[in-house]
Amino acid sequence: xxxxxxxxxxxxxxxxxxxxxxxxxxxxxxxxxxxxxxxxxxxxxxxxxxxxxxxxxxxxxxxxxxxxxxxxxxxxxxxxxxxxxxxxxxxxxxxxxxxxxxxxxxxxxxxxxxxxxxxxxxxxxxxxxxxxxxxxxxxxxxxxxxxxxxxxxxxxxxxxxxxxxxxxxxxxxxxxxxxxxxxxxxxxxxxxxxxxxxxxxxxxxxxxxxxxxxxxxxxxxxxxxxxxxxxxx
Numbered sequence: 043x044x045x046x047x048x049x050x051x052x053x054x055x056x057x058x059x060x061x062x063x064x065x066x067x068x069x070x071x072x073x074x075x076x077x078x079x080x081x082x083x084x085x086x087x088x089x090x091x092x093x094x095x096x097x098x099x100x101x102x103x104x105x106x107x108x109x110x111x112x113x114x115x116x117x118x119x120x121x122x123x124x125x126x127x128x129x130x131x132x133x134x135x136x137x138x139x140x141x142x143x144x145x146x147x148x149x150x151x152x153x154x155x156x157x158x159x160x161x162x163x164x165x166x167x168x169x170x171x172x173x174x175x176x177x178x179x180x181x182x183x184x185x186x187x188x189x190x191x192x193x194x195x196x197x198x199x200x201x202x203x204x205x206x207x208x209x210x211x212x213x214x215x216x217x218x219x220x221x222x223x224x225x226x227x228x229x230x231x232x233x234x235x236x237x238x239x240x241x242x243x244x245x246x247x248x249x250x251x252x253x254x255x256x257x258x259x260x261x262x263x264x265x266x267x268x269x270x271x272x273x274x275x
Contacts, residue, residue, distance in 0.1 A: 063092035067099045074102045079109035090119075097123055097130045101137070108141055116141055124157075132162035136171075143171065148178035166195040182212050 070085030100123030107116035139154035155172035173188035
């Protein structure tokens, strides 16, 4: 009978691996915070490999990738780490959404802004940026709601004049669209009325023609008698 082997990792080895991961992260974090993203990447990659549960290491690595132009790797790193982000979920989802938006994928960014807001409803930047994403995707009413929520959270925002102007423009567009809809409905109704009048006129004309035809065919079917004499020449 074969017994499953049990592998026991010495606690000293576990501690050493944790120490190594901590050293790699500390080095990478220091470089990243000093705006040396390219130099930070190798250490942060090592830290993530050695300790995948270190959400902050994954966050910094994703942002470092972004800064050096490795956009797809930045997205992949943050997406992979997001389910285990813990207390960093809002920050990680927010940054992931920002990367998608900067890449021109507003439709992909919106759900991550939403995820960030579920984790932290007070994250004002996520309300603002989701509004911008919704403008890009044509969800104007929802965008207005987000802009207003942002202004509630940041009433003294220097962006307030521009946001209020944009909200007013969207309101004007809604009004114009409603007017166009009413005008289009009126045109449809007028055309329907015109067709009905034409049908009524044609129908009446055909009815009159039918009555005239009946008048011509009515009367005696007797043969007329001629009482005079026929003259042959």
